[in-house]
Amino acid sequence: MTAGTGSRRERLRKATLDEIHGAVRTLLVEQGPGAVTINAVARQVGMSGPALYHYYASHDELVGAVTAGFLRELATAMEQARETRAEEPVGRRIVAVCRAMRAWAIAHPAEFGWIFAGPISPANRRPESTRHRAGQRFEQILLDLTVELWQTRPFPVPEPDELPESLRTQLAAYSASIDGRLPLEAAHVFLGCWTRLYGLLCMEILHQLDFAYTDLEPVFEECLRELIGALGLDDPDQPAA
Amino acid sequence: MTAGTGSRRERLRKATLDEIHGAVRTLLVEQGPGAVTINAVARQVGMSGPALYHYYASHDELVGAVTAGFLRELATAMEQARETRAEEPVGRRIVAVCRAMRAWAIAHPAEFGWIFAGPISPANRRPESTRHRAGQRFEQILLDLTVELWQTRPFPVPEPDELPESLRTQLAAYSASIDGRLPLEAAHVFLGCWTRLYGLLCMEILHQLDFAYTDLEPVFEECLRELIGALGLDDPDQPAA
DNA sequence: TATGTTTGCTTAATGCCTCTAAATAATCTA
DNA sequence: TAGATTATTTAGAGGCATTAAGCAAACATA
Missing domain, CATH: 1.10.357.10 (Tetracycline Repressor, domain 2)
Known part of the structure; x- marks a missing residue:
C-alpha cells in the first residue's frame, strides 16, 4: 500500500464519494437547492444516472450525507x-x-x-x-x-x-x-x-x-x-x- | 345579482381559487411540502393537470399565492x-x-x-x-x-x-x-x-x-x-x- | 336571437426527475 | 485461471412541470 488505509477499491470508492459530494455542493451553490438532482449530480461527475445508486440508496440519503x-x-x-x-x-x-x-x-x-x-x-x-x-x-x-x-x-x-x-x-x-x-x-x-x-x-x-x-x-x-x-x-x- | 360583488363568472372563479388553496393546504399539512405538486392539487380539486394553469402561471406562482x-x-x-x-x-x-x-x-x-x-x-x-x-x-x-x-x-x-x-x-x-x-x-x-x-x-x-x-x-x-x-x-x- | 369572443377545461406531447431491473465490463480473490 | 464482487450501462415505468392544440359552455352584443 502506498498511502491511506484500506484497499485500492476502497480508496477509489472514497475518491468517488468525495467527487459526488463536491458535485452536489457545486450545484447547490451555483444553481440552488432545486438543482441538486440525482441525474444532475451524476452528469457532473461523469456517470450516467442510476450509477449513483451504488453510492446512495436514494436522493434523500445523498442529501442527508452531504x-x-x-x-x-x-x-x-x-x-x-x-x-x-x-x-x-x-x-x-x-x-x-x-x-x-x-x-x-x-x-x-x-x-x-x-x-x-x-x-x-x-x-x-x-x-x-x-x-x-x-x-x-x-x-x-x-x-x-x-x-x-x-x-x-x-x-x-x-x-x-x-x-x-x-x-x-x-x-x-x-x-x-x-x-x-x-x-x-x-x-x-x-x-x-x-x-x-x-x-x-x-x-x-x-x-x-x-x-x-x-x-x-x-x-x-x-x-x-x-x-x-x-x-x-x-x-x-x-x-x- | 344575489350576493357578493362581481359577475357570476367572477364568483365561480373565486370559489375555484379558494378550493385550490384549500387543496394545497390539505396536501401540505397531511403529506408535507413535497406533496404540493400541480398535478396532485389538480387531482384534489377534480381537474386534470394543466387546467390549473388557467389560475396560476406556474408552480412557483401557486406556492407564492398560497x-x-x-x-x-x-x-x-x-x-x-x-x-x-x-x-x-x-x-x-x-x-x-x-x-x-x-x-x-x-x-x-x-x-x-x-x-x-x-x-x-x-x-x-x-x-x-x-x-x-x-x-x-x-x-x-x-x-x-x-x-x-x-x-x-x-x-x-x-x-x-x-x-x-x-x-x-x-x-x-x-x-x-x-x-x-x-x-x-x-x-x-x-x-x-x-x-x-x-x-x-x-x-x-x-x-x-x-x-x-x-x-x-x-x-x-x-x-x-x-x-x-x-x-x-x-x-x-x-x-x- | 344569432354570432363571435372569452373562459374553463381536456388530451397529447416534451423533457425532466426518481428509482428498478437486467445486462455488461472491470476488478479483486482464491 | 475461475468465480465472486463491484462499477457502470441501457431500458423502462411512473410522476411532474409545462406547452400546445382543440372543444364546449357561458357571455356579450348587434
Whole structure:
C-alpha cells in the first residue's frame, strides 16, 4: 500500500464519494437547492444516472450525507477556533467559537441554509440518522465550553424555584441527557445563549432580516456582548480590566 | 345579482381559487411540502393537470399565492388580538399580539414552516412580490404598536453614539424607511425585540430546539417578559403594580 | 336571437426527475 | 485461471412541470 488505509477499491470508492459530494455542493451553490438532482449530480461527475445508486440508496440519503458533511465542516471550523486558542481563558474561546460559527455561515450561506432549512423530514430528526449525529457534535462544542466555564468560574443562574414548573421539568430532562454536566439552572442559561445566537444566525442567513439590515455583523457582536454578560465574563476583547 | 360583488363568472372563479388553496393546504399539512405538486392539487380539486394553469402561471406562482395567504391569515390573527383589546394599554396589546403570533404558529406548524423556510427563491424577496407585501403587513403590526408606545410612553434607548458606526448607518436607513416614525435608537430596540421573538418562534417550529425542549411555551413567555422589560413596561399580566 | 369572443377545461406531447431491473465490463480473490 | 464482487450501462415505468392544440359552455352584443 502506498498511502491511506484500506484497499485500492476502497480508496477509489472514497475518491468517488468525495467527487459526488463536491458535485452536489457545486450545484447547490451555483444553481440552488432545486438543482441538486440525482441525474444532475451524476452528469457532473461523469456517470450516467442510476450509477449513483451504488453510492446512495436514494436522493434523500445523498442529501442527508452531504448535509451531515456540511455540519461536520462547520463543527470542525468551530473546533479549530477553539484549539488554536487552547491556552486562552475559556471566555475568549467561547467568543472565538461563536465568531467562527458565523464566519463559516457567512462564507457558505447556501450550505448553512441547507443545514437549517433543507431536509426537515421526520427521518432526519430520528436519533440514529447521520444528520442528527453530526448536528449533536455541532451543538456540543459550545456546551463543552460552557461546562468548562461552569466548573472553573460558575456564572450567575436563576433560582430553580423561580422557573415555572413545566420549564423546570424539561430542563431537568435536558440536564440528565448531558449527564448532569450542567445543573438545570445552568442549562437554562446555556440554552438561552444558544437559542439567541443560533437563532440570529439563522434569521440572517435565511434573509428574514433583510428588511432592516444589510450587514448583521454589529448586531451579532452586540448579541455576543450580551451573551458574555449573561455568562459573567469580562469583555474578552480587552486584555485586562 | 344575489350576493357578493362581481359577475357570476367572477364568483365561480373565486370559489375555484379558494378550493385550490384549500387543496394545497390539505396536501401540505397531511403529506408535507413535497406533496404540493400541480398535478396532485389538480387531482384534489377534480381537474386534470394543466387546467390549473388557467389560475396560476406556474408552480412557483401557486406556492407564492398560497404562502401569501398564510401570511395574511397570520397577520389577521394578530390584528384581531390587537382589536379585541383596543381599549387596553399598549403594553397589553403588544403581549396579546405576540401570543397570538405564537398561537397561530403552533396551531398551523406546516403553514408557518412554509412561510419561513419554504420558497426562499430570490423572486420572493423582490419588493413587488405578493409574498413580500404580505410579509410587510405581518412585520408592521408590532412596529405600529411599538410606535404607539414610543409616542405615548417612550422606552429606554441607548445613546446613538454608543452604537457602532456601521450599525448606526443601517438603523438610520431603516428609520427612514418607516418614515422616521421611530428614531434610529428606538428602531434598534424594536428590531432587537422582533429578532428575538420571531427567531425563537422559527427555531421552535422548525424543530431546531427539540434536542432540549418538548414544549417551548414557558421559554416563549420568558422571552416575552424580557421584551416587556426592554420596553420599560410593567408586567401586563398584573392589573396594577 | 344569432354570432363571435372569452373562459374553463381536456388530451397529447416534451423533457425532466426518481428509482428498478437486467445486462455488461472491470476488478479483486482464491 | 475461475468465480465472486463491484462499477457502470441501457431500458423502462411512473410522476411532474409545462406547452400546445382543440372543444364546449357561458357571455356579450348587434
